[in-house]
Amino acid sequence: MQSKDTDDNRSFVSNARRAQIVEAAIETVADVGYANASLARIAVRLGISKGVISYHFSGKDDLIAEIVRQVLQRARAYMQPRIEAQTTGPEILRAYIESNLEFMRDNPNQLSAVVEIVRATIAGAKSPFTGNRDGAVHILAELLARFQAAGDFRADFDPNAMAIAIRAVIDAAPGRLADPAFDIDRYAREAVTVFHRGTCVTGA
Amino acid sequence: MQSKDTDDNRSFVSNARRAQIVEAAIETVADVGYANASLARIAVRLGISKGVISYHFSGKDDLIAEIVRQVLQRARAYMQPRIEAQTTGPEILRAYIESNLEFMRDNPNQLSAVVEIVRATIAGAKSPFTGNRDGAVHILAELLARFQAAGDFRADFDPNAMAIAIRAVIDAAPGRLADPAFDIDRYAREAVTVFHRGTCVTGA
DNA sequence: GTGTCTTTTGACTGCATGGCCAAAAATTAG
DNA sequence: CTAATTTTTGGCCATGCAGTCAAAAGACAC
Numbered sequence: 001m002q003s004k005d006t007d008d009n010r011s012f013v014s015n016a017r018r019a020q021i022v023e024a025a026i027e028t029v030a031d032v033g034y035a036n037a038s039l040a041r042i043a044v045r046l047g048i049s050k051g052v053i054s055y056h057f058s059g060k061d062d063l064i065a066e067i068v069r070q071v072l073q074r075a076r077a078y079m080q081p082r083i084e085a086q087t088t089g090p091e092i093l094r095a096y097i098e099s100n101l102e103f104m105r106d107n108p109n110q111l112s113a114v115v116e117i118v119r120a121t122i123a124g125a126k127s128p129f130t131g132n133r134d135g136a137v138h139i140l141a142e143l144l145a146r147f148q149a150a151g152d153f154r155a156d157f158d159p160n161a162m163a164i165a166i167r168a169v170i171d172a173a174p175g176r177l178a179d180p181a182f183d184i185d186r187y188a189r190e191a192v193t194v195f196h197r198g199t200c201v202t203g204a
Numbered sequence: 205m206q207s208k209d210t211d212d213n214r215s216f217v218s219n220a221r222r223a224q225i226v227e228a229a230i231e232t233v234a235d236v237g238y239a240n241a242s243l244a245r246i247a248v249r250l251g252i253s254k255g256v257i258s259y260h261f262s263g264k265d266d267l268i269a270e271i272v273r274q275v276l277q278r279a280r281a282y283m284q285p286r287i288e289a290q291t292t293g294p295e296i297l298r299a300y301i302e303s304n305l306e307f308m309r310d311n312p313n314q315l316s317a318v319v320e321i322v323r324a325t326i327a328g329a330k331s332p333f334t335g336n337r338d339g340a341v342h343i344l345a346e347l348l349a350r351f352q353a354a355g356d357f358r359a360d361f362d363p364n365a366m367a368i369a370i371r372a373v374i375d376a377a378p379g380r381l382a383d384p385a386f387d388i389d390r391y392a393r394e395a396v397t398v399f400h401r402g403t404c405v406t407g408a
Numbered sequence: 409g410t411g412t413c414t415t416t417t418g419a420c421t422g423c424a425t426g427g428c429c430a431a432a433a434a435t436t437a438g
Numbered sequence: 439c440t441a442a443t444t445t446t447t448g449g450c451c452a453t454g455c456a457g458t459c460a461a462a463a464g465a466c467a468c
Contacts, residue, residue, distance in 0.1 A: 017415090033328020035239055038455060049417050054457060056415095116327050123320055123379070124237020161387070161394040164380065165373045172372030175326070183365070190365040194402030218444090242425060253447050255428085260445095264426065 018056050020046065022066055029067070030109035034120040039063075061128070064117055068129060071110045078103045089147025090200055093166075094192050096140070100170045101188040104177065112174035137163045144199070153199045166195055222260050224250065226270055233271070234313035238324040243267075265332070268321055272333060275314045282307045293351025294404055297370075298396050300344070304374045305392040308381065316378035341367045348403070357403045370399055 024046045029037045039060060043050035057063045079099040086092045104111045121127035141163035147153050169191050176182040228250045233241040243264060247254035261267040283303040290296040308315045325331035345367035351357050373395050380386040 014414090029328075031328060033324075035324060036328055039457085040455080050456090051418075051458085052416060060456065119323065119379075120237075120239060120327075123324075124233075124235060124240055157394055157397065158387075158390055160385075161391045162398070164376060164386075164391065165395060165398060168372045168376030169369045172368060172375075175323075176368065181364075182368075183362075186362055187365045187368065190361055191369060193361065194366070194369060194398060197401040198398030221445090243427090244425075254426090255448075256446060258427065 014056065017052070018066070021053055021056060021063065022070060025063055025067055026071070026109050026113045029113040029116060034113075034116045064121075065128060068114055068117060068132065071107075071114045072132070074107070075100075075103050075111065089144075089150065089152030090196055092143065092147070093195060093199060096143075097166065097170065097192050097195065098188055101173055101184055101191070104170075104173050105184045108174070108177045112177065115171050115174045137167055140166060154201045157199065162195075162199065166191075169195075218260065221256070222270070225257055225260060225267065226274060229267055229271055230275070230313050230317045233317040233320060238317075238320045268325075269332060272318055272321060272336065275311075275318045276336070278311070279304075279307050279315065293348075293354065293356030294400055296347065296351070297399060297403060300347075301370065301374065301396050301399065302392055305377055305388055305395070308374075308377050309388045312378070312381045316381060319375050319378045341371055344370060358405045361403065366399075366403065370395075373399075 021042065025037065025042045028042045028045055032041065039050045039053050043053060046052075053063065057066070079096070082099040083092055083095045086095045118127075118129045118133055122130055122133060137160070141159040144153065144157075144159035144162055148155060148157075148159060173184055173187060176187075177184065225246065229241065229246045232246045232249055236245065243254045243257050247257060250256075257267065261270070283300070286303040287296055287299045290299045322331075322333045322337055326334055326337060341364070345363040348357065348361075348363035348366055352359060352361075352363060377388055377391060380391075381388065
């Protein structure tokens, strides 16, 4: 094993095992919370010995990083085309919010796990995922700023503050998915409306 | 000691010690994150033995609950008069958002700690603070619904979804306070504007 | 079937945690 | 000053954690 592992460096079986472990880890985190998601618990969920995890991953950090990497890749793959299909600022913003929340609705565990991992590791200490969070905000802020300059949005809001608010509203959803009274589609509609009204020159 | 402790049940010195420990615990949580805020760390910050904490509190849960209780009480004391001074729906909503964020700005550690405690303990397992979070959302939702019925707000948004979004935007602030580039006053202004535009019939 | 390589097991380490407690120290009362 | 009480100390548990490892089990080529 080299330090820079590629998928092709590993056998089919090995890759399947890794995928299996990643999946179990996602479920475990979404289920019992990041703080309680120990290697032992993940192993029990799979019915294997926890040594197997150590064999296939260099450590817990490696496993967690792999979760974040995989989920964000899938989320990006789902969202990106939907966002890029739009042309105007308001349309893009709507597609951004909607595709984010749709992905959460259809893959509830995955983003729940990632949001929790990022939050838990960022709190207090420096984390390998700080750049991840700030990166998402920054990309959104740039987007807002671009279309603000183009006149698609009102000129007098701070793109950075707005981006933080938008992401806050989106990232609050996973933690509510467990509540049966929470209607994420309804929530998405409200979020779209609020930020449309909040960013555009004219009302709805 | 009885199980239902009142302040008056304890000596002055004892209450002072408790307050001191609570304060140190708040700072520790805000500093190193809830996950790393062990009794040992809190004790070191105070320069005392960790047994002292066990002596003054029935356990870690007790200490944490006391933090939440005290901070929320202070926050309520700050916010409530400011909110009740308003009469119309939009004014109340503005006062709600502004007073929340002002309290965070002036007491950065306190609400950082509480938000993190509530988030960390709610994730995955059932927590003594679940009702706390849902209660805050519920109160806000009722408020929105009341003034929606009165015609102060547009009639076609879901008060519950809106309340969740508003709290999400507010609760995202503490985690950003450490970032020197984050201007919480600016953030408050944008939040007020967004939700004013999002809830009212006419634009800004 | 034999030998090689991969994978899994289960026991083990070292560490940090929350909680506990007897003895020491400090405080207060008489 | 002495005795009773409150408070603090520092060491001690049991538990759960991530990570390690030798040995067993399995897969597979020949």
